[in-house]
Amino acid sequence: xxxxxxxxxxxxxxxxxxxxxxxxxxxxxxxxxxxxxxxxxxxxxxxxxxxxxxxxxxxxxxxxxxxxxxxxxxxxxxxxxxxxxxxxxxxxxxxxxxxxxxxxxxxxxxxxxxxxxxxxxxxxxxxxxxxxxxxxxxxxxxxxxxxxxxxxxxxxxxxxxxxxxxxxxxxxxxxxxxxxxxxxxxxxxxxxxxxxxxxxxxxxxxxxxxxxxxxxxxxxxxxxxxxxxxxxxxxxxxxxxxxxxxxxxxxxxxxxxxx
Numbered sequence: 001x002x003x004x005x006x007x008x009x010x011x012x013x014x015x016x017x018x019x020x021x022x023x024x025x026x027x028x029x030x031x032x033x034x035x036x037x038x039x040x041x042x043x044x045x046x047x048x049x050x051x052x053x054x055x056x057x058x059x060x061x062x063x064x065x066x067x068x069x070x071x072x073x074x075x076x077x078x079x080x081x082x083x084x085x086x087x088x089x090x091x092x093x094x095x096x097x098x099x100x101x102x103x104x105x106x107x108x109x110x111x112x113x114x115x116x117x118x119x120x121x122x123x124x125x126x127x128x129x130x131x132x133x134x135x136x137x138x139x140x141x142x143x144x145x146x147x148x149x150x151x152x153x154x155x156x157x158x159x160x161x162x163x164x165x166x167x168x169x170x171x172x173x174x175x176x177x178x179x180x181x182x183x184x185x186x187x188x189x190x191x192x193x194x195x196x197x198x199x200x201x202x203x204x205x206x207x208x209x210x211x212x213x214x215x216x217x218x219x220x221x222x223x224x225x226x227x228x229x230x231x232x233x234x235x236x237x238x239x240x241x242x243x244x245x246x247x248x249x250x251x252x253x254x255x256x257x258x259x
Contacts, residue, residue: 004124008049008082015056018068023090023099028139029126030094030101031160032071033152037109041077041118048076051107052084059092066092072102073125079117081125087134094146102129102136110153113240119159123169140165154228154248161251179243183236185213193217193238193246200224200249224249 003009010018040048056069064070069084070092076082081104085091093103104125106118122140129136142160143151152160159165178193194209194217202220221235221242228245235242 002128004081004121004128006078006080006121006124008080010083010086013049013053013083018085018089020067020085020089020091022088024088025100025102026136027097027100028102028137028141029122029129029165030097030103030141030143030146031122031152031156031165032093032103032105032143033108033112033156034105035109035150035153037111038107039112040107041113041115045076045078045080048074048078048080048107049082052082055107056084064092070103071105073104075104075106075118075121075125077107077112077115077118079115079121081121081128094143096146097141101141106152106156108153108156110150110155112155113244114156114159119164120169122165123167126165127169138166154251155244158247158251162247178238178246179240181213181238183213183215183218186211190217194220196246196250197221197224199253200246201227201253221246228252 038051040051052074058064059066059069071084072086072089072091073084074082091098091103094101104122106114108114126138126140130138140160142157143149144157178189178196181189181193188211190213191209191211194204197217197220198204202224204216204220207214207216218235221238222232225232225235225242225245228249230245
């Protein structure tokens, strides 16, 4: 079956076949992160490959002594799917799901953005795994769905929970709709932002969801961002970091509602 259009194989990296045990995961894909900010979105793609090589050296080294990289794949900030253990191999990524699910790390930390290219890489990987040759279920989960952990981070887990990763490749994201909004804007994109703010615990007590990015909406943006630890002093614009924090706040509240 054809690979995703931007694919880096083990042989491209100069590696031989993985020694990991055979498995035939069918239950879906699990998203992971690194837990420490890597800054790869602002670096060249070559930095992602260097990161992958270092990760393999760590996982197979004296502190872990695993057979290979823990993960099946890396979905990098530049939109590439990079092979780890690859197809039909057991992972060491998520206890309880190492032989039933494939795994993909985003190589992000708590403060790193999840880029639109990265989102599409996950979607392309998922679509590839779902093809008839492998027939993997389309379910996308986070590492924390298996064990109590911060992985894959609040930003990525919000995208797991709201279905962003399960949309078709190239479909865009809710974030694409809201990114770049600023005080004074009006319309459906603002309505979407206001709904997300309410889901995130923000308050719009006077005007509610009215499609008008005024002072009340700006105050709600600021409140939600501050609740996630930001030190910003204005909610007048939806930057990439603002959007990530809003998604993370939604995920946190959803997780609290479930528990």
